[in-house]
Amino acid sequence: MQWLLSLIYVIQVYTAMAVLGITLFPLAVASPKGARFACKCFARWAIWTAGWMLGLKAEVRGPVPQGEVVVAAKHQSFFDILIIFNALPSAKFIMKRELLWTPFVGVYGLRLGCVPVNRGKRGQAVAKMLEDVKKGAALPGQLVIYPQGTRVAPGVDKPYKVGTAAIYGETGQPCVPAATNVGLFWPRTGILRKPGLAVVEFLEPIPPGLGKTEFMQTLESRIEERSNALMREGGFDVEDHNTGKAERALR
Numbered sequence: 001m002q003w004l005l006s007l008i009y010v011i012q013v014y015t016a017m018a019v020l021g022i023t024l025f026p027l028a029v030a031s032p033k034g035a036r037f038a039c040k041c042f043a044r045w046a047i048w049t050a051g052w053m054l055g056l057k058a059e060v061r062g063p064v065p066q067g068e069v070v071v072a073a074k075h076q077s078f079f080d081i082l083i084i085f086n087a088l089p090s091a092k093f094i095m096k097r098e099l100l101w102t103p104f105v106g107v108y109g110l111r112l113g114c115v116p117v118n119r120g121k122r123g124q125a126v127a128k129m130l131e132d133v134k135k136g137a138a139l140p141g142q143l144v145i146y147p148q149g150t151r152v153a154p155g156v157d158k159p160y161k162v163g164t165a166a167i168y169g170e171t172g173q174p175c176v177p178a179a180t181n182v183g184l185f186w187p188r189t190g191i192l193r194k195p196g197l198a199v200v201e202f203l204e205p206i207p208p209g210l211g212k213t214e215f216m217q218t219l220e221s222r223i224e225e226r227s228n229a230l231m232r233e234g235g236f237d238v239e240d241h242n243t244g245k246a247e248r249a250l251r
Contacts, residue, residue, distance in 0.1 A: 002054075002192065002193075002194065002195070003191060003192050005053060005054055006054065006191050006192050006193040007191050008053070009049065009050065009053045009054055009193060010191055010193075012049065012053075013045070013046050013049060013050075016042060016045050016046070016049075017042055017046075020038060020041055020042050020045070021038070021042070021104045021105075021108070022104065024037070024038035024041070025038075025104060025107070028107060028108050028111050029107070029111075031111075032111050032112065032113065034111075035107075035108050035111035035112050036090070036112060038108065039085060039108060039112065040085070040086060043082045043083075043085050043086040044086055046079075046082050047082055047083065047086060050079070050186075050193065054193050054194075054195060055195030055196070056079075056185050056186065056193055056194065056195055056196060056198060057196070057197050057198065058079070058082075058083050058198050058199075058200075059197055059198070059199045059200075060083065060087045060199075060200055060201075060202070061199060061200070061201040061202070062201045062202035062203060063202060064087050064088065064089075064202060065088060065142050065176045065202060065205075066089060066142075067142075068140060068141070068142075068171075068173050069142050069143075069173050069174050069175070069176050069205070070142075070143050070145065070164070070167055070168055070171060070173050070174070070175045070176070071084070071088070071091075071142050071143065071144045071145070071175075071176045071178055071202075072145055072146075072147050072164050072168075072175055072176070072177050072178065072219055072223070073144060073145075073146055073147075073177075073178035073180070073200070073223075074146075074148075074152070074178060074179050074180045074223050074224075074227045075146040075148065075150065075151050075152065075180075076151055076152060076153065076154065076180055076181075076182045076183025076186075076188065077151055077182050077183050077186040077187060077188055078186065079182045079185075079186040079198055080180045080182040080183075080198075080200055081093075083180075083182070083198065083200045084144060084178065084200055087200065087202075088141075088142045088144070089141070089142070090140065090141025090142060091112075091141060091142050091144055092112050092113035092114045092115070092141050092142070092143055092144065093109070093112075093114045093115075093143075093144045093145075094114070094115050094117055094143070094144070094145040094146070094163075094167075095109055095114045095115070095116055095117070096116070096117070097116040097117055097118045099116070100116050113140075113141060115143070117163075130166055130167065130170045142176075143167065143171070143173075145163065145164050145167060147160040147161060147163075147164040147219060147220070147223070148160055148161065149161050149163075151183075151188045152183075152188075153183055153187065153188050154181070154183045154184055154231055154236055154238070155236070155238050160216060160219065160220045162212065162216065164216075164219065165212045165215050165216050165219075168206075168208070168210075168215055169212070169215075171208075172208050173208060174205040174206060174207055174208055175205065175206045175208075175215070175219065176202055176203065176205045176206075177202075177203040177204075177206065177219055177222045177223045177226075178200055178201065178202050178203065178223070179200070179201045179203060179222075179223050179226035179227040179229075179230055180198075180199060180200045180201070180227060180230065181198065181199050181227065181230035181231045181233065181234045181236075182198045182199075182200070184196065184198075184231060184234045184235070184236050185198050185234070186198065196234055196235075197233075197234065199230050199233075199234075201226060201230060203222050203223070203226055204222070206218055206219060206222075
């Protein structure tokens with residue numbers, strides 16, 4: 001039954017994305033505020049319908065960042081993007097360059113001030129990203145980056161990339177880590193969405209001025225420790241999961 005509800009939800013939410021994206025496209029072309037309004041409408045619709053259709057509630061914890069900051073967030077699924085975007089007053093994202101060529105999506109991203117990067121060329125990508133940020137290619141607001149570079153399923157260990165440290169150093173802005181347990185309920189792939197409480201939590205800001213190594217260690221420890229705690233709250237213990245995987249590998 002939950003799978004069928006999930007299928008209905010997926011169909012309606014992507015239909016809503018298309019309808020809102022096309023209907024409100026003139027607003028996005030007219031101004032960045034119009035683009036933000038359209039995207040906020042979709043995020044709120046997706047979150048609201050997930051609540052009553054799937055039993056999947058969304059909750060934001062911690063002080064919501066304001067003004068010019070870098071937000072470095074744990075990324076587990078599309079749902080955490082929606083929660084973060086809806087919570088922040090002026091979010092813009094480091095996004096895959098390929099999305100620029102997606103109909104409507106690319107225009108919305110650019111109008112929001114998102115910074116496209118080519119993930120296949122690591123050194124070049126970081127340099128171009130810094131150049132875009134430095135030139136003011138992104139509008140004022142909260143610059144959201146995913147330090148692991150992609151969606152990471154609960155219990156999966158993936159290294160943090162230095163691009164976040166480069167942006168932190170280049171902007172001279174505080175960095176707000178964000179933890180989540182969203183992947184327990186809305187996975188990276190597949191149709192099934194589970195009922196529960198999906199949480200994004202904004203953590204204590206890291207002040208500007210730290211060296212690269214200290215910054216990366218602080219960022220990773222804060223995000224991982226708090227994300228693990230949120231996942232335990234949702235019924236998933238990372239340590240038990242990893243112990244089970246090790247035991248199965250030895251058999």
